[in-house]
Amino acid sequence: MSPISINGLESFDFKSWGKPNRDIYKELHIYDFDNTLFQTPLPNANIWSNQAIRVLMAFNILANGGWFFDPRVLASTGEGVEVEEKRAWDGWWNEKIVSQARESIRRQDVLAVLLTGRNEQFREITEKIxxxxxxxxxxxxxxxxxxxxxxxxxxxxxxxxxxxxxxxYPNVHTIRVYEDRPSHVESFSNWLARKADEDERFSFEIIAVTEPPKYLKFTTEIKLVKSMIASHNAKAPTLKLPMYKFVKNVTSSIITVSPTELHHLRNAFFSVPITDIMQSVSANSRRTSIDDEPRIAEPDLPPDTPYNSYPEKSWIVTAIGRYRDEYWAVRGETCDPHFKNRIHEPDTANIPSLYGTIMYISMSTGIVTSEITDIGAQQWKVLHPDERWLMRTNIRRECTHDIRYKRPYTPARKFTDIVGLEGQRASPFTGSMHKPS
Structure with missing residues (x-):
């Protein structure tokens, strides 16, 4: 197994940890922060248009890096730092993982590490949390x-x-990793499996974490995004980036799945490599009654944002796949013969059947789309008849908020959106195209 090298990084400095007796550690336990240990809020699809969410989630559109690169998002969680610090951000934790972390920290033979893809500018707020x-x-x-x-x-x-x-730490021969991103789960498993093949003493365990999304308060999120846009516009001329404006009440129609359905889909095939997905989908995804569903509250709708929700539609899921780390891909056939308004199906879709509607479901927002063009990056698995299940979608016409160009703008260079980046969702977990200011 060839060593992993990063140009410009020689070695990690462990001296600041104050652990001089390195021989006592037998196991390494790694905890990811965002949406693993802590339930980081996401942009609320009930507030924003599709375009606005793309702007917020991308790391190379806003000057400060977008939703996951701006420390103000974490600082705005709940009632804000001053209030939440006193109550330890109650309600924003994955308590099962917190319990595991406490046990790891308690054990004298375990090196317990919080490892995040966020950079040093997040240290103060993260360590405070x-x-x-x-x-x-x-x-x-x-x-x-x-x-x-x-x-x-x-x-x-x-x-x-x-x-x-x-x-x-030469005596560490066991590693346990808690992680929420499926591509990382797969890559960690593959890399650690190769290490285990070379060292019979070595063992590993990857715990894939799934939790329903959480959101900021409506007024907090609106105020935060306005502030992010203002900060971007102040830097935009120097960086030769377009300026944006906040637009209220834009009528649009979107197709969504509920948070309950989204949580169900994540549990169905979140932690399993696509090649092995059928080993767990039958047990995890088929529901026998409505009582089997998790009790997840719908996000609060903006008080001044009227909307109309069309009746639910049920789909038989006949194939599942994954498109990078941002979308789950689903092929479904409608259960209602009278429902003719199918989602547009890309005629170039490389799936193992000529029949069925293609739906790409954002794992962070629940928005359904069919506008993915990079078909070659998809992986699909056909479901046998006894492994299929029902999935419900809503067609919603609503008044949302948008982020648009402040004036007509012709970009000097191409801006790649979130589905064309490193093969993963845009987050603090990717490298930036421009150096932080």
Whole structure:
């Protein structure tokens, strides 16, 4: 197994951890932060248009990097830092993972590490959140910037860090990783499996974490996004970027799945590699009654945003796939013979059947779309008849909010949106195309 190297990063400095006796550690437990240990809020699809969500989620459109690159998002969680710190951000944690973290921290032979793809500018707010919960990790690791100013991809950085631990802690022969991103789960599993093949003493466990999305309060989110746009516009002329404006009450029609349905889909095939997906989908996804569904509250709708929701439609899911880390891909056949308004089906879709409607469901917002053009990046698995299940969608016509160009703008260079980046969802977990200011 060839070593992982990142140009501009020589080795990780473990001295600041204050763990001089490295021989006592036998296991390494790694905890991801966003949507693994802590339920980081996402843009609310009930507030924003599709275009606005694309602008917010991309890391290379807004000057400050978008939703996951702006520390103000974490600082705005709940009632704000001053209030939430006193109550330890109650309600924003994955309590099952918190319990596991406490046990890892308690054990003397375990090196318990919080490892995030966020960079150092998030250290203050992240450590404040973690400290309020009483979690005293042996180390809290943020993505490092290379000597050349480059930010490595998060997957590469995390694997590099694993290797650094194994080099510095020679008695560590077991690793347990808690992670929410499916592509990372697969890559970690593959890399660690190769290491296990080379060292019979080595063992590993990957825990794939799934939780329903959480959102900020409506007024908080509107105020936050307005502030993000203002900050971007102040820097835009210098960076030669387009300026944006906030537009209220734009009537649009979208197709969505509910948070309950989204949570069900995530549990159905979130943590399983696409090649092995049929081993768990039958047990995890088929429901025998409505009582089997998790009790997940719908997000609050904006009080001044009227909407009309059309009746639910049920689909028989006949094939499932994954498109990068942002969308689950579903092929479905309508259960209602009178429902003729099918979602547009791309005629170039490379799926193992000529029949069925293609739906791409955003795992973060629940919005259904069919406007994915990079068909070659998809992976599909056909479901046998006894492995299929019903999925419900809504067609919603609503008044939302949008983010638009402030004036006519012709870009000097192409701006790649979230589905064409590193093969993963745009987040703090990817490298930036421009150096932070």
């Amino acid at each position: 973690v400290k309020s919960k009483g979690l005293d990790f042996d180390g809290v690791v943020f993505k490092l910037q290379t000597t050349t100013g480059y930010w490595p991809q998060t997957l590469t950085f995390k694997l590099w860090f694993f290797e650094q631990v194994f080099l510095q």
